[in-house]
Amino acid sequence: MTALKFMLCVGSVMLAGAAAWAQDSAAISSETADLIARGQYVATASDCTACHTSNPSEPYAGNHVITSPVGDIVATNITPSKTAGIGNYTEAQFSDAVRHGIRADGARLYPAMPYTAFAKITDADMKALYAYFMNDVKPVDTPSKKTQLPFPFNIRASMIGWNLLFADADTYQTDTSKSDQWNRGAYLVQGPAHCSTCHTPRGVMMQEKSGDYLGGAQVGPWYAPNITSDPQSGIGSWSKDEIVSYLGTGRAEGKAQAGGSMAEAVEHSFSHLQKSDLEAIATYLANVPAKSGPSRFDQGSATNLTTEFCGIDGAPSGLAVGAQIYSANCATCHGINGQGTKDQYYPSLYHNSATSGPSASNFIATVLNGIDRKTPQGHVFMPPFGTQDNAFNALSDSEIAQLANYVSSSFGDGGFEVSSDEVVQIRAGGPSSNLLSQVRIAMVIGLVIALIIIAIIWVVYRARRQRSS
Ligand code: HEC
Ligand code: HEC
Ligand code: HEC
Structure with missing residues (x-):
């Protein structure tokens, strides 16, 4: 009897132990x-x-x-x-x-x-x-x-x-003078989300220029605009909701749409972040020191210049060619007056950062590459006009330049004047930096300076030896 009791007791202790262990490992694995x-x-x-x-x-x-x-x-x-x-x-x-x-x-x-x-x-x-x-x-x-x-x-x-x-x-070091939300936003922007690697211009050694933090920079064929708190040249005039919407879906109505590398960042990264994190980013951005520059928003209005060009004798030239290209290729979606559709799925081309200065890169890159962005809210698509492999026309470099100048002067702020060469450059992947030649020149200069120093030392050394002998 006592033996049985003993065994039961041992058994229950073992069971309890096993249960505790199981609970423990469940705790560890969760x-x-x-x-x-x-x-x-x-x-x-x-x-x-x-x-x-x-x-x-x-x-x-x-x-x-x-x-x-x-x-x-x-x-x-x-x-x-x-x-x-x-x-x-x-x-x-x-x-x-x-x-x-x-x-x-x-x-x-x-x-x-x-x-x-x-x-x-x-x-x-x-x-x-x-x-x-x-x-x-x-x-x-x-x-x-x-x-x-x-x-x-x-x-x-x-x-x-x-x-x-x-x-x-x-x-990241917490700034105790700021709110938790601000600190969370600063952490995400400066750290994991690495916004500055695209939006901060770089110096001669490819380092980010800290004095121009988030002040706008070329990233290959695209231009990552000024996103400081400046109300004209940055995004200081955007509401928090507009920033949250842009990061979460890739569009802020009447302001901007995300193409290129920003569309990818929105698709793979920002659209999957919690809303509270996007709000934190917006809170922090509102506080980033302003960097002034030309105005980029609220420019232009619905216009229709095509009528001006109708009935011209002979072959059209300049803006008239741009108007023709626009009405043949773009007006179906963006409207003959550039107003887009009512729901702005097809956005208006006035009040649009892509049609304002200083950089024409985003306009040209959009026409060449189109837009293809999937987020939890759906699929946004504009066909590329840089290649022949779709039902739409392929546009030549000079056609795109004339189109850009028509759109900029009629719907935009006239802030850019595009030449065929600029389109060629964007087609080839964007303006290239001459860092390689700079560094090589620097190395040659360094070598020459080193040789001169060695020569001077040698001359001085010989002069001393001659004097002492
Ligand atoms: C903007 C592009 C970019 C992003 C974003 C990026 N990486 Fe990288 N990563 C690179 C490149 C390019 C290299 C190779 C660099 C080289 O060869 O010097 C690299 C190399 C690495 C290496 C070294 C691996 C090895 O042994 O070669 C690790 C580890 C790594 N990345 C992890 C990560 C992690 C984790 C993340 C996200 C937190 C990340 N990377 C995000 C571009 C990126
Ligand atoms: C991989 C490069 C890249 C990264 C990383 C990136 N951006 Fe961008 N961003 C761009 C480009 C390129 C554009 C222009 C897109 C366009 O107009 O189609 C842009 C556009 C924007 C715009 C719209 C500005 C305007 O005036 O049109 C905002 C706002 C913005 N980015 C915020 C951010 C924030 C905040 C982060 C970090 C959380 C970030 N971006 C990270 C490349 C990047
Ligand atoms: C089939 C419909 C369609 C056609 C045709 C079309 N677009 Fe678009 N366009 C779109 C859509 C969709 C977007 C992206 C909206 C978004 O991102 O939310 C867009 C966006 C744009 C943008 C803003 C891009 C940015 O990165 O900020 C510009 C500029 C633009 N289109 C110009 C043009 C021009 C010029 C043409 C003619 C060559 C054209 N589009 C033809 C559908 C079209």
Whole structure:
């Protein structure tokens, strides 16, 4: 009897133990699940997929090529594959790569990987990001292509000097004089969402010019406009709701639509953020020091200049050609007066940042590439006119230039005057920087100066020896 009691007792203790253990492991795994979910959210806010995915069925497997002024840089495979990806990275190595641009083998990454912004990511978010990549991303065992930049940029160690000059290694520091919402917005904008990597102009060494923070910059064929709080040249006149709507859906009615790399950022990243985070971003942006410049909104009005050009004798020229191209190709959707449709699914071309100065890039790039943006709110599509492979006309460089000048002067603010050469340049991927030649010239000048110094030292040394002998 006592033996039975003893066994029952032991059994129940074991059962209780097992139950407690099960509960414990359930607690741990739900904790891990929370961590992974948080990491996935950080990855979305950081848009890691924008650069590290080239084939949508193999997320993060790399091979996406980023064209930089000094050559093509390939974003690598960051799936947890032990042979081709980052499966052997420890958490500390992962953090060094993402926040400081140091690969596990010690080599420096090029700042095409936005570690200068990711340096702001907090330790807690970094831990979550690591848990997500190691546990929830499917390993892909195909290595990505290698980056081969021309001399001197193939020397990765040169980035150590660049980092010393331009990278700030601190994580985000809360500004206690500001609200929690402001701090959340500042954290997202400066850190994970890396808005400044596109919207801040760069200096001669490709560093972001901190004095022109979010002041507008060329990103390949597109122009990421001034988004400081300036009411004329920035977005200071936008309501918070308009900013939230733009980031969440890619459009702010009567103001702007997102094409190009911004459309991608909206599609993959911002449209999946919580509304409270988009509101936090809007709160912070309202406070970013204003950078003045030409006015970009509320310009133009509904006009119809085509009638002026009807009945002209002979072949039309100048704006008349633009008017013809417009009515043949664009008016079906954007309206003959440029007013768009009532619901603004097809937006008006007046009161539109793409048809105001100073840069014509977004107008030209939109006509060449069209718009193709999917968000939870639906699919937005404008056909590209730069290629022949659709039912719409392909427009030539000079046709696009004349169209741009017609649209700018009739619906826009007349803020740009486009030549065929500018269209050729945007078609080829945007104005190229002459960084490579600058650095090479700098190296030659450096070498010449070094040779002169050596020569002077040698002359002085010989003179002294001659005197002493
Ligand atoms: C704007 C493009 C871009 C974004 C966004 C981006 N990366 Fe990268 N990343 C790159 C490029 C390009 C490289 C390769 C750079 C090089 O070879 O020097 C790279 C390299 C890396 C590496 C080094 C891997 C190795 O061993 O080669 C890691 C790790 C990494 N990225 C993780 C991330 C994570 C995590 C995110 C999101 C938080 C992210 N990246 C977002 C462009 C990007
Ligand atoms: C990968 C580059 C890139 C990143 C990252 C990026 N943007 Fe943009 N953004 C652009 C481009 C390009 C445009 C112009 C799009 C167009 O007109 O079709 C733009 C347009 C905008 C506009 C509309 C401005 C106007 O006047 O038309 C706003 C607002 C904006 N971005 C805010 C942000 C914020 C906030 C972030 C970070 C949370 C951000 N962007 C991150 C490239 C980027
Ligand atoms: C089949 C319908 C359609 C045609 C034809 C069309 N568009 Fe569009 N257009 C759109 C849609 C849809 C958008 C994007 C609306 C959005 O993003 O919410 C757009 C956006 C634009 C924008 C704003 C882009 C930005 O990034 O800010 C411009 C400028 C523009 N179109 C000019 C033109 C011109 C010029 C033509 C003629 C060559 C043209 N469109 C022909 C449907 C069309």
